[in-house]
Amino acid sequence: MSLAALATDLSLSARAHRVAAVAAEFAETVDRDARFPEEAVNAMKAERLLGIQIPARLGGEDATTLELAEVCAILGQSCAAAAMVFAMHQIKVSSLVEHGEESAWHIDFMRELAARQLLVASATTEGGIGGNLRNSICAIEIDGDTCRLSKDATVISYGTHADAIMITSRAHDKAAPGDQVMTVFRRGQYSLEKTVTWDTLGMRGTCSDGFLFKGEAPAVQIFPKPFAEIAAQSMLANSHLLWSGVWFGIAADAVSRAQAFVRAAARKTPGAQPPGTLRLAEASSLLQMLKSNILCGLKTYQQAKADPDHLSSMAFSIAMNNIKLASSETILTIINQAMIVCGIMGYKNGTPYSLGRHLRDAHSAQLMISNDRILGNTSTMLLIQKPDTSLLG
Amino acid sequence: MNETIRELLGKVGGLPGPVAELADDADLYAVGLSSFASVQLMLGLEEAFDIEFPDNLLNRKSFASIAAIEQTLTHILKSKEAA
Numbered sequence: 336m337s338l339a340a341l342a343t344d345l346s347l348s349a350r351a352h353r354v355a356a357v358a359a360e361f362a363e364t365v366d367r368d369a370r371f372p373e374e375a376v377n378a379m380k381a382e383r384l385l386g387i388q389i390p391a392r393l394g395g396e397d398a399t400t401l402e403l404a405e406v407c408a409i410l411g412q413s414c415a416a417a418a419m420v421f422a423m424h425q426i427k428v429s430s431l432v433e434h435g436e437e438s439a440w441h442i443d444f445m446r447e448l449a450a451r452q453l454l455v456a457s458a459t460t461e462g463g464i465g466g467n468l469r470n471s472i473c474a475i476e477i478d479g480d481t482c483r484l485s486k487d488a489t490v491i492s493y494g495t496h497a498d499a500i501m502i503t504s505r506a507h508d509k510a511a512p513g514d515q516v517m518t519v520f521r522r523g524q525y526s527l528e529k530t531v532t533w534d535t536l537g538m539r540g541t542c543s544d545g546f547l548f549k550g551e552a553p554a555v556q557i558f559p560k561p562f563a564e565i566a567a568q569s570m571l572a573n574s575h576l577l578w579s580g581v582w583f584g585i586a587a588d589a590v591s592r593a594q595a596f597v598r599a600a601a602r603k604t605p606g607a608q609p610p611g612t613l614r615l616a617e618a619s620s621l622l623q624m625l626k627s628n629i630l631c632g633l634k635t636y637q638q639a640k641a642d643p644d645h646l647s648s649m650a651f652s653i654a655m656n657n658i659k660l661a662s663s664e665t666i667l668t669i670i671n672q673a674m675i676v677c678g679i680m681g682y683k684n685g686t687p688y689s690l691g692r693h694l695r696d697a698h699s700a701q702l703m704i705s706n707d708r709i710l711g712n713t714s715t716m717l718l719i720q721k722p723d724t725s726l727l728g
Numbered sequence: 729m730n731e732t733i734r735e736l737l738g739k740v741g742g743l744p745g746p747v748a749e750l751a752d753d754a755d756l757y758a759v760g761l762s763s764f765a766s767v768q769l770m771l772g773l774e775e776a777f778d779i780e781f782p783d784n785l786l787n788r789k790s791f792a793s794i795a796a797i798e799q800t801l802t803h804i805l806k807s808k809e810a811a
Contacts, residue, residue: 511759511760513757561757
C-alpha cells in the first residue's frame, strides 16, 4: 500500500500503525531521558485511539479486547512505554465501560472521554500495603455531596500527564482494608505532590512516579460497584491480556530484528547457513506459542463476559493468571534468543539490531504484579479448583 | 449447618470481629474475608460435609455471606442425595 493510501486508511490497524511510526521515531529518546512519550500519545489522540473502547452510542467505536490487544501489540513493536501507556489507559476505560453504565456521571464522562480524547491514569498502589492492590489503607471521606481523599500513591504512571485519575480507597473510615471503592477524579479536582522518581531499568517512559494525592470531587464520581467486583470482572482480565499484547509486541520486534540479522548474513554468504538460524527458528516457535496463549486468553474472556458469575470464578482467575505468567516469562526467553542471534550487534545500542531496550523493557513484565504473588494466589485456588484439562474449553 | 459454617469461619476466616455478631446476610468480603481465607473455609466445609464443590460454584457469589454458603451447601447436598 502506498503512503498516501495508508494515510487515508481509517481501519484500526492502519491508525495504530501510523501511531507506531511516530512512537518508533521517539522511542530512543523517551527511553534515554525517561520522559513521557508525548508525541506518540498525541498521535493516539489525533488518530482518536483513546476512546475506541467506549460504546458507539457514547461516541466511541465499541472496540473489543481483541482489537485493543492488537493495537497494544502494534505499538509494542515500536515503543513499549507508549504501548504500555495506551494499555494502562484502556484498562481504566474497561472499568468505566463495564461498570460505569449504572451511573449518569460515569456515562457523561465516557462521552467526554471519547469526544475530547481524555487520558486516564490509575492509582491503585499505596505505601504500606505491600503491593496488594486489593487492600487500601486510605479511606474516602464522604461529606454530603462531596468526597475527599488523600492517598500516599507510590506509583501513578503518567500521573502528571493524565486528564483524570481513577483511584482506590477504603469505602469509608471504618471499612476493612479489602472493602474498597474506586473514584474518578478529574484534573483540577486533585493535587499531586511528587514523592518518588521513576528512574528504572526499563519502561522508563511510563513515568510511574509516586505522589501524595489529595482530591476533592462530587461524591457521584465514586463508582457505585465495590472495587472487588471491578477488579475481578474487568481489571484482572484486561490487565493481563492488554499487557500481554504489549509484551508480545516487544518480543515480536526482537524476533524481526534477529531475522533481519540472519537474512543480512545469509545474503552476504550464499550457500552457507548463518550460525544464528536455528535459534531464530526456536524463537519463532516460542513467539507463536506466546501468540496462541494470548489469543486463547482473549477468547476465554470474550466467552466469560456474558456471565458475571464466571468472571468472578476461580477457573477464570486461574486462566488469566496463567496467561500473565506465561507471557511475561516467555518474552524474556525469546528476546534472549534474539540477542544471541544478533550477537554484539544486538548488545550494542544504536544498531538496526539493538535489543538492549527490548530486554530492559521486558524485564518489567514479571514484576508488574509480581509473578510470585500471582503464583501464590493460583496455588491457593488450586487447593480446591480442579485444573483445566480440556483442549476445547 | 449454620453453626458449622460459623465455627469454621471463626477458625480460618481471619475476620477482625467476632463471627457471632455477623448477620447471616452480611457480606463476608466486606468484613475482611481474604481470598486465601475463603479457600481455607471451602476446604474445611468439604471436609465437614464430605462433599466437593463443583467448579461452577467456585465463585464469589457462592461464598459471599453465611446465608449464601448455606444455600450453596444445601444445593450440593441435595444433588448428592439425588445421585
